[in-house]
């Protein structure tokens with residue numbers, strides 16, 4: 605590797621270390637982590653996916669997000685293989701199905717996730733979305749797992765503002781560490797009330813699909829002239845600007861999924877981009893902030 609390349613890598617690592625979000629328990633995490641949806645499902649892609657996750661960890665994107673749902677456990681198995689021998693370098697997140705979130709089922713679901721991941725604890729366990737199990741029961745199950753050391757902390761996913769308020773008013777609900785929701789430049793409904801509510805309660809958002817699934821959920825992120833101009837100014841790609849936008853403040857962490865090596869590098873590099881007030885204003889003009897309550901975007 606040339607000295608120039610080494611300098612570039614050091615710069616990426618430094619920015620991932622310094623641009624962090626802080627969870628309510630004081631844990632600091634780099635603002636970009638790694639998603640794993642659809643990984644582990646195609647044996648021909650396996651080696652490449654493992655290498656991508658390992659490269660991401662090497663660069664400092666230590667948070668890895670998976671779920672029992674992804675490929676019926678195949679994603680967790682793949683992550684387990686990728687982090688073998690380096691569990692302590694990783695902040696491991698998995699999610700429980702809502703229909704497994706009752707007091708008895710959650711212990712079994714967690715145990716199965718731990719087995720597939722080849723570890724004895726999760727750093728964060730999320731309720732994937734809200735189902736029929738009462739919140740109080742899920743919280744009790746989460747707290748029990750926490751006391752047993754099977755999980756270090758817990759959170760939720762796909763919760764809208766009213767769900768968060770209800771959670772907050774449930775016994776031990778304030779122990780929730782984050783809410784993982786869809787958030788990208790082309791889908792910013794949460795800017796209206798959920799993000800402000802979480803800010804007020806010092807709980808960061810974990811943004812999923814921060815690249816709008818490579819732009820397929822919102823083509824404009826790839827083609828819009830303003831985003832292209834800003835990308836040219838920083839000598840990066842439009843989706844790196846979209847990612848830099850998602851992590852523009854210290855209360856949002858994004859978890860892009862990338863299998864291609866150049867995508868992993870590009871995503872890590874996005875932490876270096878600190879958008880100016882002027883950039884943000886220009887992006888607001890094309891992708892305006894919501895002026896009324898929007899239903900939570902979910903995929």
Ligand SMILES: NC(=O)c1ccc[n+]([C@@H]2O[C@H](COP(=O)([O-])OP(=O)(O)OC[C@H]3O[C@@H](n4cnc5c(N)ncnc54)[C@H](OP(=O)(O)O)[C@@H]3O)[C@@H](O)[C@H]2O)c1
Pocket residue numbers: 638639640641642669670732761762784785811812813814815816817818819841843844859860861862863864866867868870871903
């Ligand atoms: N809680 C929930 O309900 C929920 C829902 C959806 C997702 N998630 C989590 O969030 C993660 C991320 O969301 P996502 O997978 O839906 O979509 P995403 O991260 O927005 O986009 C992933 C797609 O973008 C491509 N890509 C990655 N980096 C790129 C770059 N720098 N330039 C151009 N293309 C790039 C990837 O291609 P390659 O893979 O070919 O590199 C892949 O096709 C998931 O993997 C999952 O862990 C959670």
